[in-house]
Amino acid sequence: TSLRLFVATLLIGSMTAADAFTFPRRAVTWNLPMQSDCSVIAATSSLSSSLTPDDAQRTIIEDMLLHMTSFFVDMVDDVDDGHSRFYYRCIPPTGERHHHHMPVRDLAAAWDATKALTFLQNHQLSGNTRSNSHDDEVMRQRLTSAVHGTLQAYNQSHFIVGDGDTLALDPDILQETPNIAHSALMIMASAGAQRVSIFQDGERLSIDGLVRGILSMQRPSDGAFRIEFGDNCSASGDVYRGIDFFPGEAMLALMDAYHLSEQYDGILDTSTRDAIVPSMERAFVFYCDYYHQRNADVNYNIWQIQAYAKFFDTLDRTGRSEHARLLATHILCMCQDVINSKAWKYELSRGCSFYTNLNTVEIVCGLDALADGIRIALAIDDGQMAALLQRNARNAICFIQWMQDQVPFNSPAGYGGLGYGGVRVLEQRLDVTGHAISALTKLLR
Secondary structure, eight states: OOHHHHHHHHHHHGGGSTTOOOOOGGGGGOOOOOSSOOOOOOOOOSSOOOSSOOHHHHHHHHHHHHHHHHHHHHTEEOOTTSOOEEOOEEETTTTEEEOOOOHHHHHHHHHHHHHHHHHHHHHHHTTOOSSOHHHHHHHHHHHHHHHHHHHHHHTSOEEEOSSTTOEEEOHHHHTSOOBHHHHHHHHHHHHHHHHTTOSOTTOOOOHHHHHHHHHHTBOTTTOOBOOBOSTTOOSSOOOSTTTTTHHHHHHHHHHHHHHHHHHSTTSSOHHHHHHHHHHHHHHHHHHHHHHHHHTOOHHHHHHHHHHHHHHHHHHHHTTOHHHHHHHHHHHHHHHHHHHHSHIIIIIGGGOGGGGGGOOHHHHHHHHHHHHHHHHHHHHTTOHHHHHHHHHHHHHHHHHHHHHHTTSOTTSSSOTTOEESOSSSOOOEEHHHHHHHHHHHHHHHO
């Protein structure tokens, strides 16, 4: 019996529990497809097979992260008004750096930069002496300035959804219609900034209003999230446009805000916080159903895995072990799809001779999700799955290290970053590098 059928059995069985998710009746009659079996695949690795990174492996990852963080610093545009911002991409052979009007990626860069700042902070606290502490401080200051400048730009005003406490980002600032992905990235970048103490005394966070905005976009009928805010958003809405990305990002933001509210007072109103877990329960039913019924793309899995991994933490911590294990099983099934994909199973696993065929963004995004999958597998004592995912993660790390080496130290731009892929690197991008930073910092933890 496939793992997906096991998930279905758990879903139906969980309905008898006293605190079970509020499943619609249609969940009982799911007819799950068999075409994407979650069978275990073999993987090879040039690194140690131990689940715990040894000092040499940790050193490799830390050095990769230092180079990626330096690349992020090199992509800071110190504009005249004193509010730094990020370039999106650079051309290594010429040294050109370019902005692009893509608010989601702009906010994602700020979010990823907070992860680099967290790494720098931990790097300094650990007493690591491989880089000069003054250089670390310069990097910290420039990244802090760019994150702060980005968040200030988008936080100037908001679009009011319904009542005055429910918000989305301002379409005049975005220069496009606001959607739940804009709100999600703003929430996560703001949460990251809060954790590394970027906000100054008296600066107002808009996290609560933006969380309320996302919650207001959930359909009561089935738990799906509508995508775009504004007059054109009907009560039913288009829940399938951008489904591979937007809903997963929104759910990840909801859980990130929920966890942040456990660390800091005043982040969320009590009513907002209390609405998040029920919202995640309803969403899980819809998006798990979509996954089984629609043969979802691997891109769909990437964000869903990350969102559900945070949801797992909350369920596990609050004593809902039956539902936490159900969620873990679903997460690991989606991880299996990632490593069964063509790029991971037939190219990455074959080593260096196949690296030129790979799309870097496919590997770093997959690794970002697998890093959470490894943690979840260990949390439920599934050592076999943890070992399988870890072997695949090591293959990915070897590839990423190789890709970093394709741009030499003396290149006019782009050293330490990542781009599209291949031997001849024509561009390096913040979003690709940011996914790698996210994945590697998770693996270090």
